[in-house]
Amino acid sequence: MTSSVEHVNSLRLVQSSDLEEFVQQILVANGTSTEHAGIVANCLVQADLRGVDTHGSNRIPSYMERIRRKALDATAAPELRQVTPAVAQVDGRNGFGFVAAHAGMARAIEMAQQFGIGMVSIKHSNHFGMSAWLVKQALDADMMSLVFTNSSPALPVWGGKEKLMGVSPIACGAPSENPRRPFILDMAPSVAARGKVYKALRRGEKIPTDWALDGEGNQTDDPAKALEGVMLPMGGPKGSALAIMMDVFSGVFSGAAFAGHVTNPYDPSKPADVGHFLVAVKPDLFMTMDEFKSRMQYLYQRVVDSEKAAGVEQIYFPGEIEMITEERRLSEGIPLAEAEIEALNKEADRVNVARLKVQSRVDS
The missing domain is CATH 3.30.1370.60 (Malate/L-lactate/L-sulpholactate dehydrogenase, NADPH binding domain)
Structure with missing residues (x-):
């Protein structure tokens, strides 16, 4: 028998085109114009594709609740x-x-x-x-x-x-x-984005103890307790x-x-x-566009080809890991937790939209 925690952590693959169409239909059914729903759905799925799961389609239930409660005008x-x-x-x-x-x-x-x-x-x-x-x-x-x-x-x-x-x-x-x-x-000015704590809570996962403090000011690996307390700024006063x-x-x-x-x-x-x-x-205010882009490419190569520290296999340019993730997920699909899929389908059921098409289960 599968435990409730294993069920929460279980991941299924979803094609980005199916997910975007699904999210757009929910938005339209909740009063959003087709044009605006297309913008919102595309932006959310871009986040899912780049591996920024905290800011992707899983936000739909909270957005729809804000619409129902008149806190957001769709x-x-x-x-x-x-x-x-x-x-x-x-x-x-x-x-x-x-x-x-x-x-x-x-x-x-x-x-x-x-x-x-x-x-x-x-x-x-x-x-x-x-x-x-x-x-x-x-x-x-x-x-x-x-x-x-x-x-x-x-x-x-x-x-x-x-x-x-x-x-x-x-x-x-x-x-x-x-x-x-x-x-x-x-990047966020905190050690971790708060959305990562909500994601851990949805998936029944622990968080690193240096992300947040609980309501009593103590370090915690419990996302629920972290949300009762405060996130920690990166670099202390700098963050x-x-x-x-x-x-x-x-x-x-x-x-x-x-x-x-x-x-x-x-x-x-x-x-x-x-x-x-x-x-x-x-x-191209101070040089041609070709020259600017060439200089950016030189900067990229200098960064990724720089001498690696001990134990480092590869150096990445800012945003590169997310681009690699996007390329992979466009091909393989976007992994969503069973609990996230259930929450999305609940929103679909509310407005008589067809449930999300999902593919094979993957290891969490």
Whole structure:
């Protein structure tokens, strides 16, 4: 007989195209337009493909609960206001963060194509998943980018003990000669993203003891206790300062919530009011595009070919491991835990959408 823990940990493969179509249908059935549902579904599945499972399709149940509880407006369309020729602001109107941010980056790219740089501030938004999809949106237009967001309280400021700052990612990117190996940095200012704790909880797994403290301030390997306590900033005061920086540029600057007032995406009681900050930069401002990409390729080779430390088999460029994972999962499929599939199918059953097509079971 299979134990409940083994059942939770059991993984099944799902084709990315099937998963994206499935997620889009659930979104449409919950009031999202076909266009906006396509954006959200694509962004979530991009995260699944890159191995950022914490920010992928498993977020659908929490998003749908926010819609049902009127904490997120599935029908909202973002409003764009031009501030200067190279600066714009988007009001997300409490709709999907993916939709507001997609519109914001599209406008930032347009401005950068004309003026060399485009900056967009976004307010009244929601969680937008993995930041790297926005970097990739810029890369598809041959643009460099900066992507900031703030988020709900999860870690203390350095020297404090209460949840105040969010585990707010900083992301950036630049194109290269090899389009399969661009520069993509997407990192949280904490030792680990809080989504990894939620993932461990769903799958019945333990977490490393240096990720978080429980409600009593003690180290813990129990994800449930970790969620009662605080995440730990990476590098001590450095991680704390980066989290504050995200709040300055994304929250204070935009007019969105800040200083610990962003609502947790798993809390369906009220709007989140997340803020984002996006910049697109034209890489050929000071040289030709070919020269820029050639220099990026040289940097890549210098990094990955550098002398390895003892015990290291391979050196990777930022974002390269995720690109390799994406290539593999496009071919083999995306692994989802049985518990995650059940949660997704429960959402499908609620709105009479066909259940998710799954393939063979794989070892966890």
